[in-house]
Amino acid sequence: MKKLLFLIFALPLLTVVTASCDNDGNVPNVDIKMSYANATVVDSKVYVVKPDTLIVKSVTVTAVDKGHAATNGPVTYWFDGVPVLTNPVAPFGVKIPTDDLEVGKYALQFSMPVYEEGCELATAAGAITVNVVGSPDDIPESSGGDSSEAHVGYTLQ
Numbered sequence: 037m038k039k040l041l042f043l044i045f046a047l048p049l050l051t052v053v054t055a056s057c058d059n060d061g062n063v064p065n066v067d068i069k070m071s072y073a074n075a076t077v078v079d080s081k082v083y084v085v086k087p088d089t090l091i092v093k094s095v096t097v098t099a100v101d102k103g104h105a106a107t108n109g110p111v112t113y114w115f116d117g118v119p120v121l122t123n124p125v126a127p128f129g130v131k132i133p134t135d136d137l138e139v140g141k142y143a144l145q146f147s148m149p150v151y152e153e154g155c156e157l158a159t160a161a162g163a164i165t166v167n168v169v170g171s172p173d174d175i176p177e178s179s180g181g182d183s184s185e186a187h188v189g190y191t192l193q
Contacts, residue, residue, distance in 0.1 A: 062154070062155050062156050063155060063156055063158050063192050064099075064106060064150045064151070064152035064155045064156075064158050064160075064192065065099065065100045065101055065104075065152070065155075066097050066098060066099055066100060066106045066150055066152060066160075067097070067098050067099075067100055067187060068095065068096070068097055068108075068160060068162070068187065068188045068190055069095070069096045069098075069185055069186065069187055069188065070092055070094070070095050070096075070164065070185070070186060070188050071092075071093045071094050071096075071184055071185040072090065072091060072092055072093060072184050072185070072186075073091035073093050073184065074088040074089055074090060074091050075088075075090050075091070075166075075184065076175050076183070076184065077183045077184060077185065077186040078175065078176055078177070078178040079176075079178055080165075080186055080187075080189075081164075081165045081166075081167055082144070082164055082165065082166045082167065082186070083166075083167045083169055083174075083175045083176075084134055084166060084167070084168055084169070085168075085169055085170070085171060085172055085174075085175075086134045086135065086137065086139060086168050086169065086170060087133075087134055087135035088134060089131050089132065089133045089134065090131070090132040090133075090134060090144075090166060091129065091130075091131050091132075092113075092128075092129045092130045092131075092132075092144075093127065093129050094126075094127030094128065094129055095108065095111050095127065095128040095129070095146070095148070096127075097150060097160075099152050099153070101152075104152055104153045104154060104155075105152070105153045106150065106151065106152040106153070107150075107151050108128070108148045108149060108150050108151065108160070109124070109148055109149035109150075109151070110122050110123060110124035110128070110148060110149070111123050111128040111130075111146055111147075111148040112146065112147050112148065113130045113132075113144065113145070113146050114144075114145040114146075115132055115142060115143075115144055115145075115166075116142050116143055117143075117145070120132065128148070132144070132166075134168050137168050138168070139168055139169060139170050139174075140167075140168060141165060141166070141167055141168075142165075142166045142167075142168065143163045143164070143165060143166070144163065144164045144166050145161070145162070145163045145164075146160075146161070146162060146163070146164075146188075147159055147160065147161040147162075148160055150192070158192040158193065159192065159193045160190040160191070160192055160193075161190060161191055161193060162188050162189050162190035162191065164186075164188060
């Protein structure tokens with residue numbers, strides 16, 4: 037009788053374990069871009085001259101796989117680990133004042149849900165290096181030309 041009760045109690049656990057491993061490899065394959073104002077992107081690093089306000093104008097998610105559609109949900113931002121804002125409205129931008137910051141490197145972290153047709157829901161998380169400089173002369177030159185838009189590296193969770 038004890039063995040029967042043990043099997044009855046173990047059966048729901050076995051179904052949970054097998055159901056959770058059903059489709060783990062079907063994660064979104066997307067490209068994430070951020071466009072900026074009051075900033076220059078050089079070699080995937082963002083430069084902003086103090087006391088200008090760093091503005092993330094938009095966050096854009098596009099599917100890499102042909103024939104798929106992809107988008108994102110609300111974007112949550114942190115600046116050097118300090119919560120800044122969750123923006124639920126497209127184009128999901130944020131403004132970060134630099135007038136009280138010291139010249140130096142900072143991390144702008146973000147997370148957001150990513151939705152791709154035919155894939156599981158995932159959360160993308162990443163960080164952008166933000167360099168606050170004292171003058172425009174402190175921004176290095178890039179061989180590829182300066183930009184106000186950059187592809188963003190991320191991990192899916």
